[in-house]
Amino acid sequence: MESRVRYAEIRPYTVPETLEELAGPAAGVVVLPTVLDWTPKRVYDLSDDADLRMLYETVIREAMHAGELRKFLDPVLLSAVWQRLWLPPRARLMWERRFPQLARRAA
Numbered sequence: 597m598e599s600r601v602r603y604a605e606i607r608p609y610t611v612p613e614t615l616e617e618l619a620g621p622a623a624g625v626v627v628l629p630t631v632l633d634w635t636p637k638r639v640y641d642l643s644d645d646a647d648l649r650m651l652y653e654t655v656i657r658e659a660m661h662a663g664e665l666r667k668f669l670d671p672v673l674l675s676a677v678w679q680r681l682w683l684p685p686r687a688r689l690m691w692e693r694r695f696p697q698l699a700r701r702a703a
Contacts, residue, residue: 609687610659611694615671617662622670626651632658632668648673653681656691674698 612618620626626640633654640651655668678698681688692699 607684607686608660609656609684609690610662610665611690612662612665615674615695615697617666618669618671618674619666620668620670620673622673626668628654628668632664642673645677649677649681652677653683656681656683656687 621642623642626642628638628640628651630638637650640647642648642651652669652674655665659665659668675698683691
């Protein structure tokens with residue numbers, strides 16, 4: 597029987613060294629560059645919970661460099677929404693291995 601590997605199981609995900617290095621906005625409107633979000637949406641209002649979660653899910657899934665994470669993610673907001681983010685299991689595992697406090701907070 598052929599074993600099939602899904603792309604989400606092998607694709608690279610970027611994880612910052614520390615949560616403290618994240619310096620993204622904590623309020624306002626964020627426009628993601630097309631390298632991170634090529635959908636027509638691209639504009640996210642951080643005061644809207646659905647927009648906030650969608651922005652964080654997109655950045656965590658698509659960032660190829662820690663600088664992209666630093667620019668768009670805020671550590672306080674990340675911690676607040678972590679348990680409600682829909683992420684590929686491997687990406688979530690990578691983040692929670694580096695930052696066990698995210699997993700503990702979600703438990």
